[in-house]
Amino acid sequence: MRKLILATVVVLALALTMVGLASANGGPHGGYTATTDACAGCHRAHTAIGPRLLVRSSTYDLCISCHGSAGAGANTNVEDGYYLSSRDDPPGGADGNVGAANTPDNAPLLGGGFQYYQGITVTSSHDPTGTVLAAWGNAVDRGTTADLSEGLSCASCHDPHGSPNYRIIKATVNGVAVSVDQVDEGAAKDYDTEQWGAGMSNICAACHVAYHETGADVGHDTTNQAYGGGFTHRVDMPWNGDALTDPLIGMGTNNPETVGFGGYTLPLAESGTADRVVCMTCHLPHGTSAQMTGFADPAFDPSGPQGPIPAGDSSLLRLDNRGVCEVCHQK
Numbered sequence: 216m217r218k219l220i221l222a223t224v225v226v227l228a229l230a231l232t233m234v235g236l237a238s239a240n241g242g243p244h245g246g247y248t249a250t251t252d253a254c255a256g257c258h259r260a261h262t263a264i265g266p267r268l269l270v271r272s273s274t275y276d277l278c279i280s281c282h283g284s285a286g287a288g289a290n291t292n293v294e295d296g297y298y299l300s301s302r303d304d305p306p307g308g309a310d311g312n313v314g315a316a317n318t319p320d321n322a323p324l325l326g327g328g329f330q331y332y333q334g335i336t337v338t339s340s341h342d343p344t345g346t347v348l349a350a351w352g353n354a355v356d357r358g359t360t361a362d363l364s365e366g367l368s369c370a371s372c373h374d375p376h377g378s379p380n381y382r383i384i385k386a387t388v389n390g391v392a393v394s395v396d397q398v399d400e401g402a403a404k405d406y407d408t409e410q411w412g413a414g415m416s417n418i419c420a421a422c423h424v425a426y427h428e429t430g431a432d433v434g435h436d437t438t439n440q441a442y443g444g445g446f447t448h449r450v451d452m453p454w455n456g457d458a459l460t461d462p463l464i465g466m467g468t469n470n471p472e473t474v475g476f477g478g479y480t481l482p483l484a485e486s487g488t489a490d491r492v493v494c495m496t497c498h499l500p501h502g503t504s505a506q507m508t509g510f511a512d513p514a515f516d517p518s519g520p521q522g523p524i525p526a527g528d529s530s531l532l533r534l535d536n537r538g539v540c541e542v543c544h545q546k
Protein backbone atom coordinates (compact mmCIF):
# COMPACT_ATOMS: atom_id res chain seq x y z
CA MET A 216 0.00 0.00 0.00
CA ARG A 217 2.78 2.43 0.98
CA LYS A 218 4.46 1.64 -2.28
CA LEU A 219 1.26 2.43 -4.14
CA ILE A 220 0.85 5.75 -2.33
CA LEU A 221 4.47 6.59 -3.00
CA ALA A 222 4.04 5.74 -6.67
CA THR A 223 0.95 7.95 -6.84
CA VAL A 224 2.82 10.83 -5.20
CA VAL A 225 5.71 10.44 -7.61
CA VAL A 226 3.40 10.40 -10.62
CA LEU A 227 1.51 13.38 -9.28
CA ALA A 228 4.75 15.26 -8.65
CA LEU A 229 5.84 14.38 -12.15
CA ALA A 230 2.54 15.62 -13.51
CA LEU A 231 2.85 18.84 -11.50
CA THR A 232 6.22 19.64 -12.98
CA MET A 233 4.54 19.47 -16.36
CA VAL A 234 1.92 22.10 -15.58
CA GLY A 235 1.81 24.90 -18.07
CA LEU A 236 3.95 23.09 -20.58
CA ALA A 237 1.22 22.41 -23.14
CA SER A 238 2.71 22.83 -26.60
CA ALA A 239 1.64 22.26 -30.19
CA ASN A 240 2.78 18.70 -29.62
CA GLY A 241 0.67 18.20 -26.52
CA GLY A 242 1.80 17.47 -22.97
CA PRO A 243 5.50 17.63 -22.02
CA HIS A 244 6.59 16.84 -25.57
CA GLY A 245 8.53 19.73 -27.02
CA GLY A 246 8.10 23.49 -27.29
CA TYR A 247 10.75 23.84 -24.56
CA THR A 248 12.07 27.22 -23.42
CA ALA A 249 15.78 27.92 -22.81
CA THR A 250 15.28 27.45 -19.04
CA THR A 251 12.65 24.70 -19.15
CA ASP A 252 12.02 22.38 -16.19
CA ALA A 253 10.64 19.66 -18.46
CA CYS A 254 13.83 17.60 -18.84
CA ALA A 255 13.72 16.83 -15.11
CA GLY A 256 10.33 15.16 -15.49
CA CYS A 257 11.96 12.36 -17.50
CA HIS A 258 15.76 12.59 -16.97
CA ARG A 259 18.21 12.72 -14.03
CA ALA A 260 21.75 13.89 -14.63
CA HIS A 261 23.47 11.60 -12.07
CA THR A 262 20.87 9.39 -10.43
CA ALA A 263 18.97 7.93 -13.37
CA ILE A 264 17.70 4.35 -13.04
CA GLY A 265 17.22 3.77 -16.77
CA PRO A 266 19.51 4.08 -19.79
CA ARG A 267 19.49 7.45 -21.58
CA LEU A 268 19.45 8.89 -18.04
CA LEU A 269 15.76 8.12 -17.61
CA VAL A 270 13.85 8.36 -14.32
CA ARG A 271 12.25 4.99 -15.11
CA SER A 272 13.99 1.73 -15.88
CA SER A 273 13.12 1.82 -19.59
CA THR A 274 11.59 4.03 -22.25
CA TYR A 275 8.46 1.87 -22.20
CA ASP A 276 8.11 2.13 -18.39
CA LEU A 277 8.52 5.90 -18.61
CA CYS A 278 5.79 6.34 -21.23
CA ILE A 279 3.46 3.96 -19.39
CA SER A 280 3.99 5.84 -16.10
CA CYS A 281 1.83 8.58 -17.66
CA HIS A 282 0.02 6.88 -20.57
CA GLY A 283 -0.68 3.46 -18.98
CA SER A 284 -3.82 2.22 -17.24
CA ALA A 285 -2.26 2.93 -13.83
CA GLY A 286 -0.63 6.12 -15.07
CA ALA A 287 -1.94 9.49 -14.03
CA GLY A 288 0.01 11.94 -16.15
CA ALA A 289 -1.93 11.81 -19.43
CA ASN A 290 -5.53 11.60 -20.56
CA THR A 291 -4.65 9.16 -23.32
CA ASN A 292 -4.55 5.68 -21.74
CA VAL A 293 -2.91 3.67 -24.50
CA GLU A 294 -3.00 0.36 -22.61
CA ASP A 295 -6.80 0.28 -22.34
CA GLY A 296 -7.20 2.34 -25.53
CA TYR A 297 -9.41 5.00 -23.91
CA TYR A 298 -9.40 8.77 -23.48
CA LEU A 299 -9.97 9.64 -19.81
CA SER A 300 -10.47 13.37 -19.27
CA SER A 301 -10.39 13.00 -15.48
CA ARG A 302 -6.70 12.07 -15.52
CA ASP A 303 -3.69 14.42 -15.50
CA ASP A 304 -5.59 17.08 -13.56
CA PRO A 305 -3.19 17.89 -10.76
CA PRO A 306 -4.90 19.92 -8.00
CA GLY A 307 -4.76 23.60 -8.81
CA GLY A 308 -3.04 23.00 -12.13
CA ALA A 309 -4.22 23.68 -15.62
CA ASP A 310 -2.71 20.57 -17.11
CA GLY A 311 -3.81 21.63 -20.54
CA ASN A 312 -6.37 18.85 -20.97
CA VAL A 313 -5.25 19.17 -24.55
CA GLY A 314 -7.87 16.81 -25.96
CA ALA A 315 -10.92 17.36 -23.77
CA ALA A 316 -12.77 19.84 -25.99
CA ASN A 317 -12.69 17.50 -29.00
CA THR A 318 -12.51 14.05 -27.41
CA PRO A 319 -15.41 12.67 -25.35
CA ASP A 320 -14.60 10.92 -22.08
CA ASN A 321 -14.08 7.16 -22.53
CA ALA A 322 -13.80 7.46 -26.31
CA PRO A 323 -11.74 4.66 -27.93
CA LEU A 324 -8.39 6.10 -29.04
CA LEU A 325 -7.46 6.39 -32.71
CA GLY A 326 -4.33 4.28 -32.28
CA GLY A 327 -6.22 1.38 -30.66
CA GLY A 328 -4.87 -0.15 -27.44
CA PHE A 329 -1.89 -2.26 -26.38
CA GLN A 330 -3.85 -4.49 -23.98
CA TYR A 331 -7.54 -3.76 -24.55
CA TYR A 332 -9.49 -2.08 -27.32
CA GLN A 333 -13.17 -1.24 -26.98
CA GLY A 334 -13.18 -3.24 -23.74
CA ILE A 335 -11.92 -6.50 -25.30
CA THR A 336 -8.45 -8.08 -24.91
CA VAL A 337 -6.34 -7.35 -27.99
CA THR A 338 -5.84 -10.07 -30.58
CA SER A 339 -2.73 -8.38 -32.06
CA SER A 340 -0.49 -5.44 -31.22
CA HIS A 341 2.95 -4.01 -31.83
CA ASP A 342 5.16 -5.00 -28.90
CA PRO A 343 6.66 -1.71 -27.58
CA THR A 344 8.61 -3.14 -24.62
CA GLY A 345 12.02 -2.65 -26.21
CA THR A 346 12.89 -6.07 -27.67
CA VAL A 347 14.70 -6.32 -31.01
CA LEU A 348 12.10 -7.85 -33.33
CA ALA A 349 11.82 -8.79 -36.97
CA ALA A 350 9.41 -6.81 -39.13
CA TRP A 351 7.61 -8.05 -42.26
CA GLY A 352 8.96 -6.48 -45.42
CA ASN A 353 11.72 -4.54 -43.58
CA ALA A 354 13.71 -3.96 -46.80
CA VAL A 355 12.99 -7.60 -47.68
CA ASP A 356 10.13 -9.05 -49.75
CA ARG A 357 6.59 -9.14 -48.42
CA GLY A 358 5.86 -12.29 -46.44
CA THR A 359 9.45 -12.42 -45.14
CA THR A 360 10.96 -10.65 -42.13
CA ALA A 361 14.20 -8.92 -41.12
CA ASP A 362 15.32 -7.61 -37.70
CA LEU A 363 15.06 -3.92 -36.87
CA SER A 364 18.36 -2.25 -36.00
CA GLU A 365 17.21 -1.60 -32.40
CA GLY A 366 14.51 -2.64 -29.96
CA LEU A 367 10.91 -1.70 -30.78
CA SER A 368 9.61 0.82 -28.22
CA CYS A 369 7.20 3.73 -28.02
CA ALA A 370 10.17 5.92 -28.96
CA SER A 371 10.74 3.95 -32.17
CA CYS A 372 7.65 5.71 -33.56
CA HIS A 373 7.25 8.81 -31.34
CA ASP A 374 9.77 11.49 -30.32
CA PRO A 375 9.18 12.35 -26.64
CA HIS A 376 10.83 15.75 -27.28
CA GLY A 377 8.28 16.72 -29.94
CA SER A 378 8.54 16.66 -33.72
CA PRO A 379 7.23 18.56 -36.73
CA ASN A 380 5.16 15.46 -37.61
CA TYR A 381 1.58 14.53 -36.68
CA ARG A 382 1.40 12.96 -33.15
CA ILE A 383 5.09 13.59 -32.55
CA ILE A 384 5.94 10.79 -34.99
CA LYS A 385 9.72 10.66 -35.19
CA ALA A 386 11.48 12.39 -38.03
CA THR A 387 13.71 9.30 -38.46
CA VAL A 388 12.26 5.83 -37.88
CA ASN A 389 14.35 2.67 -38.35
CA GLY A 390 16.94 4.84 -40.12
CA VAL A 391 14.38 6.15 -42.62
CA ALA A 392 13.37 9.83 -42.88
CA VAL A 393 9.64 10.12 -42.17
CA SER A 394 7.31 13.03 -42.92
CA VAL A 395 3.66 13.00 -41.79
CA ASP A 396 1.70 16.25 -42.10
CA GLN A 397 0.43 17.95 -38.93
CA VAL A 398 -3.28 18.60 -39.23
CA ASP A 399 -5.37 21.40 -37.81
CA GLU A 400 -7.62 19.71 -35.29
CA GLY A 401 -9.23 22.95 -34.22
CA ALA A 402 -9.02 24.38 -30.73
CA ALA A 403 -7.95 21.08 -29.15
CA LYS A 404 -6.50 17.70 -30.06
CA ASP A 405 -8.96 15.15 -31.39
CA TYR A 406 -7.92 11.71 -30.19
CA ASP A 407 -10.96 9.78 -31.41
CA THR A 408 -11.81 11.09 -34.88
CA GLU A 409 -9.09 10.95 -37.48
CA GLN A 410 -8.01 14.09 -39.31
CA TRP A 411 -5.09 12.65 -41.20
CA GLY A 412 -3.15 14.65 -43.77
CA ALA A 413 -0.53 13.67 -46.33
CA GLY A 414 2.14 11.07 -45.60
CA MET A 415 0.26 8.82 -43.13
CA SER A 416 1.61 5.62 -44.68
CA ASN A 417 5.21 6.83 -44.31
CA ILE A 418 5.41 5.85 -40.64
CA CYS A 419 4.47 2.25 -41.51
CA ALA A 420 6.69 2.15 -44.59
CA ALA A 421 9.74 2.98 -42.46
CA CYS A 422 9.72 -0.61 -41.14
CA HIS A 423 7.52 -2.41 -43.70
CA VAL A 424 8.67 -0.72 -46.92
CA ALA A 425 7.82 -3.68 -49.15
CA TYR A 426 4.12 -3.27 -48.27
CA HIS A 427 4.14 0.34 -49.49
CA GLU A 428 3.33 -0.18 -53.18
CA THR A 429 1.53 2.83 -54.58
CA GLY A 430 1.59 2.35 -58.36
CA ALA A 431 -1.67 1.71 -60.23
CA ASP A 432 -2.51 -1.95 -60.81
CA VAL A 433 0.13 -3.45 -58.45
CA GLY A 434 -2.62 -6.00 -57.70
CA HIS A 435 -2.22 -7.60 -61.13
CA ASP A 436 0.81 -6.03 -62.81
CA THR A 437 4.26 -6.57 -61.28
CA THR A 438 6.12 -4.20 -63.61
CA ASN A 439 5.26 -1.26 -61.39
CA GLN A 440 6.51 -2.77 -58.12
CA ALA A 441 9.60 -1.81 -56.11
CA TYR A 442 9.61 -5.11 -54.20
CA GLY A 443 8.93 -8.59 -55.55
CA GLY A 444 7.18 -11.43 -53.80
CA GLY A 445 4.02 -11.49 -55.92
CA PHE A 446 1.13 -9.02 -55.93
CA THR A 447 -0.19 -6.69 -53.24
CA HIS A 448 -3.12 -4.38 -52.54
CA ARG A 449 -2.33 -0.86 -53.71
CA VAL A 450 -2.11 1.93 -51.08
CA ASP A 451 -2.11 5.74 -51.09
CA MET A 452 -4.60 5.83 -54.03
CA PRO A 453 -7.95 7.65 -54.01
CA TRP A 454 -10.63 5.46 -52.36
CA ASN A 455 -12.33 4.79 -55.69
CA GLY A 456 -9.12 4.17 -57.60
CA ASP A 457 -8.09 6.66 -60.22
CA ALA A 458 -11.59 7.93 -60.99
CA LEU A 459 -12.78 4.42 -61.77
CA THR A 460 -10.40 4.02 -64.70
CA ASP A 461 -10.17 0.27 -64.18
CA PRO A 462 -13.67 -1.02 -64.94
CA LEU A 463 -12.71 -4.50 -63.70
CA ILE A 464 -12.33 -3.22 -60.16
CA GLY A 465 -15.58 -1.19 -60.24
CA MET A 466 -15.50 0.55 -56.88
CA GLY A 467 -19.02 1.97 -57.03
CA THR A 468 -19.92 5.34 -55.57
CA ASN A 469 -20.25 4.62 -51.85
CA ASN A 470 -17.51 6.57 -50.09
CA PRO A 471 -16.12 4.20 -47.42
CA GLU A 472 -15.59 7.06 -44.99
CA THR A 473 -19.05 8.60 -45.15
CA VAL A 474 -21.45 5.96 -46.56
CA GLY A 475 -19.70 2.70 -45.73
CA PHE A 476 -21.42 -0.68 -45.71
CA GLY A 477 -23.52 -2.57 -43.16
CA GLY A 478 -23.01 0.15 -40.56
CA TYR A 479 -19.20 0.07 -40.89
CA THR A 480 -16.99 2.85 -42.24
CA LEU A 481 -13.23 3.23 -42.71
CA PRO A 482 -11.08 6.34 -42.21
CA LEU A 483 -9.22 7.92 -45.15
CA ALA A 484 -6.44 10.52 -45.25
CA GLU A 485 -7.88 13.92 -46.15
CA SER A 486 -7.15 14.96 -49.71
CA GLY A 487 -10.35 16.66 -50.93
CA THR A 488 -12.60 14.57 -53.16
CA ALA A 489 -9.75 12.10 -53.74
CA ASP A 490 -9.39 11.07 -50.07
CA ARG A 491 -6.61 8.48 -49.81
CA VAL A 492 -6.49 4.86 -48.68
CA VAL A 493 -3.52 4.55 -46.28
CA CYS A 494 -2.12 1.69 -44.17
CA MET A 495 -4.17 2.89 -41.22
CA THR A 496 -7.38 2.74 -43.26
CA CYS A 497 -7.23 -1.02 -42.61
CA HIS A 498 -4.76 -1.29 -39.66
CA LEU A 499 -4.46 0.22 -36.16
CA PRO A 500 -0.90 1.19 -35.09
CA HIS A 501 -1.07 0.17 -31.41
CA GLY A 502 -3.32 -2.89 -31.20
CA THR A 503 -6.81 -4.16 -32.02
CA SER A 504 -9.34 -6.58 -30.58
CA ALA A 505 -10.83 -7.58 -33.98
CA GLN A 506 -11.86 -11.24 -34.08
CA MET A 507 -10.59 -13.58 -36.82
CA THR A 508 -12.54 -16.76 -37.59
CA GLY A 509 -12.84 -19.25 -40.45
CA PHE A 510 -10.81 -18.32 -43.52
CA ALA A 511 -9.71 -15.09 -41.81
CA ASP A 512 -8.07 -16.97 -38.92
CA PRO A 513 -4.33 -17.52 -39.62
CA ALA A 514 -4.90 -21.08 -38.33
CA PHE A 515 -6.69 -21.73 -41.65
CA ASP A 516 -3.37 -21.58 -43.51
CA PRO A 517 -0.55 -21.72 -40.95
CA SER A 518 2.10 -22.52 -43.55
CA GLY A 519 0.80 -20.02 -46.10
CA PRO A 520 3.06 -17.40 -47.62
CA GLN A 521 2.55 -15.03 -44.69
CA GLY A 522 2.81 -17.70 -41.95
CA PRO A 523 3.71 -18.58 -39.23
CA ILE A 524 1.21 -16.31 -37.46
CA PRO A 525 -0.55 -17.50 -34.27
CA ALA A 526 -4.17 -18.70 -34.45
CA GLY A 527 -6.62 -15.87 -33.72
CA ASP A 528 -4.04 -13.19 -34.56
CA SER A 529 -5.75 -10.23 -36.21
CA SER A 530 -2.82 -8.55 -38.03
CA LEU A 531 -3.75 -5.20 -36.41
CA LEU A 532 -6.90 -5.04 -38.58
CA ARG A 533 -9.65 -2.57 -37.66
CA LEU A 534 -12.68 -4.76 -38.29
CA ASP A 535 -13.55 -8.41 -37.63
CA ASN A 536 -12.55 -10.97 -40.26
CA ARG A 537 -12.37 -9.24 -43.65
CA GLY A 538 -14.88 -6.50 -42.81
CA VAL A 539 -12.36 -4.01 -44.19
CA CYS A 540 -12.70 -5.47 -47.72
CA GLU A 541 -16.49 -5.23 -47.74
CA VAL A 542 -16.67 -1.56 -46.69
CA CYS A 543 -15.07 -0.66 -50.03
CA HIS A 544 -15.81 -3.51 -52.43
CA GLN A 545 -19.31 -4.51 -51.23
CA LYS A 546 -19.23 -7.86 -53.04
Ligand code: HEC
Binds near residue numbers: 253258277370375
Ligand atom coordinates in the same frame (compact mmCIF):
# COMPACT_ATOMS: atom_id res chain seq x y z
C1 HEC B 1 8.38 12.95 -21.77
C2 HEC B 1 9.69 12.52 -21.31
C3 HEC B 1 10.90 13.28 -21.76
C4 HEC B 1 11.16 14.62 -21.62
C5 HEC B 1 10.25 15.69 -21.04
C6 HEC B 1 12.50 14.82 -22.11
N1 HEC B 1 13.03 13.64 -22.55
FE1 HEC B 1 14.90 13.36 -23.36
N2 HEC B 1 14.44 11.39 -23.71
C7 HEC B 1 13.29 10.77 -23.31
C8 HEC B 1 13.35 9.36 -23.69
C9 HEC B 1 12.27 8.32 -23.45
C10 HEC B 1 14.59 9.18 -24.33
C11 HEC B 1 15.14 7.86 -24.91
C12 HEC B 1 14.50 7.59 -26.27
C13 HEC B 1 14.83 6.21 -26.79
O1 HEC B 1 14.52 5.24 -26.10
O2 HEC B 1 15.36 6.14 -27.89
C14 HEC B 1 15.27 10.47 -24.32
C15 HEC B 1 16.53 10.71 -24.88
C16 HEC B 1 17.21 11.90 -24.76
C17 HEC B 1 18.52 12.13 -25.30
C18 HEC B 1 19.40 11.15 -26.05
C19 HEC B 1 18.87 10.70 -27.39
C20 HEC B 1 18.06 11.71 -28.16
O3 HEC B 1 16.90 11.44 -28.43
O4 HEC B 1 18.57 12.81 -28.45
C21 HEC B 1 18.85 13.44 -24.96
C22 HEC B 1 20.14 14.14 -25.30
C23 HEC B 1 17.72 14.00 -24.24
N3 HEC B 1 16.74 13.05 -24.15
C24 HEC B 1 17.67 15.26 -23.72
C25 HEC B 1 16.55 15.88 -23.18
C26 HEC B 1 16.49 17.25 -22.75
C27 HEC B 1 17.64 18.23 -22.80
C28 HEC B 1 15.22 17.48 -22.31
C29 HEC B 1 14.59 18.78 -21.85
C30 HEC B 1 14.60 19.83 -22.85
C31 HEC B 1 14.48 16.22 -22.46
N4 HEC B 1 15.33 15.28 -22.98
C32 HEC B 1 13.16 16.05 -22.11
C33 HEC B 1 12.21 11.33 -22.67
C34 HEC B 1 12.08 12.68 -22.36
Ligand code: HEC
Binds near residue numbers: 326343367369371
Ligand atom coordinates in the same frame (compact mmCIF):
# COMPACT_ATOMS: atom_id res chain seq x y z
C1 HEC C 1 4.46 1.27 -34.67
C2 HEC C 1 4.51 2.67 -34.31
C3 HEC C 1 3.98 3.07 -32.96
C4 HEC C 1 4.36 2.59 -31.73
C5 HEC C 1 5.35 1.48 -31.42
C6 HEC C 1 3.64 3.37 -30.76
N1 HEC C 1 2.83 4.28 -31.39
FE1 HEC C 1 1.63 5.65 -30.49
N2 HEC C 1 0.81 6.13 -32.30
C7 HEC C 1 1.30 5.72 -33.52
C8 HEC C 1 0.51 6.34 -34.57
C9 HEC C 1 0.70 6.13 -36.06
C10 HEC C 1 -0.46 7.14 -33.93
C11 HEC C 1 -1.55 8.00 -34.60
C12 HEC C 1 -2.88 7.26 -34.61
C13 HEC C 1 -3.97 8.03 -35.36
O1 HEC C 1 -4.08 9.25 -35.20
O2 HEC C 1 -4.74 7.40 -36.11
C14 HEC C 1 -0.23 7.01 -32.50
C15 HEC C 1 -0.96 7.69 -31.52
C16 HEC C 1 -0.56 7.79 -30.18
C17 HEC C 1 -1.17 8.64 -29.18
C18 HEC C 1 -2.36 9.55 -29.38
C19 HEC C 1 -3.66 8.82 -29.03
C20 HEC C 1 -4.11 7.84 -30.08
O3 HEC C 1 -4.27 6.64 -29.78
O4 HEC C 1 -4.28 8.23 -31.24
C21 HEC C 1 -0.48 8.42 -28.01
C22 HEC C 1 -0.73 9.09 -26.68
C23 HEC C 1 0.55 7.43 -28.27
N3 HEC C 1 0.48 7.07 -29.60
C24 HEC C 1 1.45 6.96 -27.33
C25 HEC C 1 2.21 5.80 -27.50
C26 HEC C 1 2.88 5.10 -26.43
C27 HEC C 1 2.89 5.52 -24.99
C28 HEC C 1 3.49 4.02 -27.00
C29 HEC C 1 4.24 2.88 -26.31
C30 HEC C 1 3.51 2.20 -25.23
C31 HEC C 1 3.25 4.09 -28.44
N4 HEC C 1 2.45 5.17 -28.69
C32 HEC C 1 3.76 3.20 -29.38
C33 HEC C 1 2.36 4.85 -33.73
C34 HEC C 1 3.00 4.12 -32.74
Ligand code: HEC
Binds near residue numbers: 277278303312
Ligand atom coordinates in the same frame (compact mmCIF):
# COMPACT_ATOMS: atom_id res chain seq x y z
C1 HEC D 1 4.86 13.17 -17.43
C2 HEC D 1 3.83 12.50 -18.16
C3 HEC D 1 4.16 12.01 -19.56
C4 HEC D 1 5.18 11.16 -19.95
C5 HEC D 1 6.29 10.53 -19.09
C6 HEC D 1 4.97 10.89 -21.35
N1 HEC D 1 3.88 11.59 -21.81
FE1 HEC D 1 3.16 11.61 -23.70
N2 HEC D 1 1.77 13.02 -23.20
C7 HEC D 1 1.55 13.48 -21.93
C8 HEC D 1 0.43 14.40 -21.93
C9 HEC D 1 -0.16 15.14 -20.72
C10 HEC D 1 0.00 14.50 -23.28
C11 HEC D 1 -1.17 15.34 -23.85
C12 HEC D 1 -2.38 14.44 -24.17
C13 HEC D 1 -2.94 13.71 -22.97
O1 HEC D 1 -3.36 14.32 -21.97
O2 HEC D 1 -2.96 12.44 -23.01
C14 HEC D 1 0.85 13.60 -24.04
C15 HEC D 1 0.73 13.40 -25.40
C16 HEC D 1 1.42 12.42 -26.11
C17 HEC D 1 1.20 12.09 -27.49
C18 HEC D 1 0.20 12.77 -28.42
C19 HEC D 1 0.86 13.96 -29.08
C20 HEC D 1 -0.12 14.78 -29.91
O3 HEC D 1 0.20 15.14 -31.05
O4 HEC D 1 -1.23 15.06 -29.43
C21 HEC D 1 2.05 11.08 -27.81
C22 HEC D 1 2.17 10.40 -29.15
C23 HEC D 1 2.82 10.77 -26.62
N3 HEC D 1 2.41 11.60 -25.60
C24 HEC D 1 3.78 9.78 -26.54
C25 HEC D 1 4.59 9.57 -25.43
C26 HEC D 1 5.72 8.65 -25.41
C27 HEC D 1 6.14 7.80 -26.58
C28 HEC D 1 6.27 8.72 -24.17
C29 HEC D 1 7.50 7.99 -23.65
C30 HEC D 1 8.72 8.23 -24.40
C31 HEC D 1 5.50 9.68 -23.41
N4 HEC D 1 4.50 10.18 -24.20
C32 HEC D 1 5.76 10.04 -22.09
C33 HEC D 1 2.25 13.13 -20.79
C34 HEC D 1 3.36 12.28 -20.74
Ligand code: HEC
Binds near residue numbers: 348349
Ligand atom coordinates in the same frame (compact mmCIF):
# COMPACT_ATOMS: atom_id res chain seq x y z
C1 HEC E 1 9.73 0.79 -35.86
C2 HEC E 1 9.32 -0.27 -36.76
C3 HEC E 1 7.87 -0.45 -37.07
C4 HEC E 1 6.97 0.50 -37.50
C5 HEC E 1 7.19 1.99 -37.66
C6 HEC E 1 5.75 -0.20 -37.81
N1 HEC E 1 5.90 -1.54 -37.56
FE1 HEC E 1 4.54 -3.00 -37.86
N2 HEC E 1 5.75 -4.37 -37.02
C7 HEC E 1 7.04 -4.13 -36.61
C8 HEC E 1 7.57 -5.34 -36.00
C9 HEC E 1 8.96 -5.51 -35.39
C10 HEC E 1 6.54 -6.32 -36.08
C11 HEC E 1 6.57 -7.77 -35.58
C12 HEC E 1 6.62 -7.87 -34.11
C13 HEC E 1 5.47 -7.22 -33.39
O1 HEC E 1 4.32 -7.65 -33.58
O2 HEC E 1 5.68 -6.23 -32.66
C14 HEC E 1 5.42 -5.66 -36.74
C15 HEC E 1 4.24 -6.29 -37.02
C16 HEC E 1 3.23 -5.73 -37.79
C17 HEC E 1 2.04 -6.44 -38.25
C18 HEC E 1 1.70 -7.90 -37.98
C19 HEC E 1 1.03 -8.00 -36.64
C20 HEC E 1 0.54 -9.38 -36.36
O3 HEC E 1 0.00 -9.56 -35.26
O4 HEC E 1 0.66 -10.29 -37.19
C21 HEC E 1 1.28 -5.55 -38.95
C22 HEC E 1 -0.05 -5.80 -39.61
C23 HEC E 1 1.99 -4.29 -38.93
N3 HEC E 1 3.16 -4.44 -38.22
C24 HEC E 1 1.52 -3.13 -39.52
C25 HEC E 1 2.09 -1.88 -39.31
C26 HEC E 1 1.44 -0.64 -39.67
C27 HEC E 1 0.09 -0.51 -40.34
C28 HEC E 1 2.29 0.35 -39.31
C29 HEC E 1 2.06 1.84 -39.39
C30 HEC E 1 1.03 2.36 -38.51
C31 HEC E 1 3.48 -0.27 -38.73
N4 HEC E 1 3.30 -1.62 -38.74
C32 HEC E 1 4.61 0.42 -38.27
C33 HEC E 1 7.74 -2.95 -36.72
C34 HEC E 1 7.18 -1.73 -37.11
Ligand code: HEC
Binds near residue numbers: 481
Ligand atom coordinates in the same frame (compact mmCIF):
# COMPACT_ATOMS: atom_id res chain seq x y z
C1 HEC F 1 -10.56 1.86 -48.70
C2 HEC F 1 -11.05 1.12 -49.83
C3 HEC F 1 -10.55 -0.30 -50.06
C4 HEC F 1 -10.46 -1.32 -49.14
C5 HEC F 1 -10.68 -1.25 -47.65
C6 HEC F 1 -10.07 -2.49 -49.90
N1 HEC F 1 -9.93 -2.17 -51.21
FE1 HEC F 1 -9.41 -3.45 -52.69
N2 HEC F 1 -9.23 -1.90 -53.98
C7 HEC F 1 -9.53 -0.60 -53.71
C8 HEC F 1 -9.16 0.23 -54.84
C9 HEC F 1 -9.33 1.73 -54.95
C10 HEC F 1 -8.60 -0.64 -55.81
C11 HEC F 1 -8.00 -0.24 -57.16
C12 HEC F 1 -6.47 -0.19 -57.04
C13 HEC F 1 -5.78 0.35 -58.28
O1 HEC F 1 -6.09 1.46 -58.70
O2 HEC F 1 -4.91 -0.39 -58.82
C14 HEC F 1 -8.69 -1.97 -55.23
C15 HEC F 1 -8.29 -3.13 -55.90
C16 HEC F 1 -8.54 -4.41 -55.44
C17 HEC F 1 -8.36 -5.62 -56.21
C18 HEC F 1 -7.89 -5.67 -57.65
C19 HEC F 1 -6.37 -5.64 -57.70
C20 HEC F 1 -5.83 -5.58 -59.10
O3 HEC F 1 -5.04 -4.68 -59.40
O4 HEC F 1 -6.20 -6.42 -59.92
C21 HEC F 1 -8.70 -6.67 -55.40
C22 HEC F 1 -8.70 -8.14 -55.76
C23 HEC F 1 -9.05 -6.12 -54.11
N3 HEC F 1 -8.96 -4.74 -54.17
C24 HEC F 1 -9.39 -6.86 -53.00
C25 HEC F 1 -9.50 -6.34 -51.74
C26 HEC F 1 -9.53 -7.13 -50.51
C27 HEC F 1 -9.46 -8.65 -50.46
C28 HEC F 1 -9.66 -6.27 -49.49
C29 HEC F 1 -9.65 -6.57 -48.02
C30 HEC F 1 -8.41 -7.18 -47.53
C31 HEC F 1 -9.71 -4.93 -50.06
N4 HEC F 1 -9.60 -5.02 -51.41
C32 HEC F 1 -9.88 -3.76 -49.33
C33 HEC F 1 -10.09 -0.12 -52.53
C34 HEC F 1 -10.18 -0.84 -51.35
Ligand code: HEC
Binds near residue numbers: 426427428450521539
Ligand atom coordinates in the same frame (compact mmCIF):
# COMPACT_ATOMS: atom_id res chain seq x y z
C1 HEC G 1 -7.05 -2.60 -47.88
C2 HEC G 1 -6.70 -2.98 -46.54
C3 HEC G 1 -5.23 -2.95 -46.20
C4 HEC G 1 -4.35 -1.91 -46.40
C5 HEC G 1 -4.64 -0.55 -47.03
C6 HEC G 1 -3.10 -2.35 -45.86
N1 HEC G 1 -3.20 -3.62 -45.36
FE1 HEC G 1 -1.74 -4.69 -44.41
N2 HEC G 1 -3.00 -6.29 -44.23
C7 HEC G 1 -4.31 -6.32 -44.63
C8 HEC G 1 -4.85 -7.64 -44.38
C9 HEC G 1 -6.26 -8.09 -44.68
C10 HEC G 1 -3.82 -8.41 -43.78
C11 HEC G 1 -3.88 -9.88 -43.32
C12 HEC G 1 -3.11 -10.82 -44.22
C13 HEC G 1 -3.58 -10.78 -45.64
O1 HEC G 1 -4.77 -10.94 -45.93
O2 HEC G 1 -2.70 -10.54 -46.51
C14 HEC G 1 -2.67 -7.52 -43.70
C15 HEC G 1 -1.43 -7.91 -43.18
C16 HEC G 1 -0.33 -7.06 -43.03
C17 HEC G 1 0.93 -7.41 -42.41
C18 HEC G 1 1.27 -8.74 -41.72
C19 HEC G 1 2.11 -9.65 -42.61
C20 HEC G 1 1.31 -10.29 -43.68
O3 HEC G 1 1.69 -10.15 -44.87
O4 HEC G 1 0.29 -10.94 -43.38
C21 HEC G 1 1.73 -6.30 -42.48
C22 HEC G 1 3.15 -6.18 -41.99
C23 HEC G 1 0.97 -5.26 -43.15
N3 HEC G 1 -0.27 -5.74 -43.46
C24 HEC G 1 1.47 -3.99 -43.39
C25 HEC G 1 0.79 -3.02 -44.12
C26 HEC G 1 1.36 -1.74 -44.47
C27 HEC G 1 2.74 -1.27 -44.07
C28 HEC G 1 0.42 -1.06 -45.18
C29 HEC G 1 0.56 0.29 -45.85
C30 HEC G 1 1.75 0.47 -46.69
C31 HEC G 1 -0.76 -1.92 -45.25
N4 HEC G 1 -0.48 -3.10 -44.61
C32 HEC G 1 -1.95 -1.57 -45.87
C33 HEC G 1 -5.02 -5.26 -45.19
C34 HEC G 1 -4.49 -4.03 -45.55
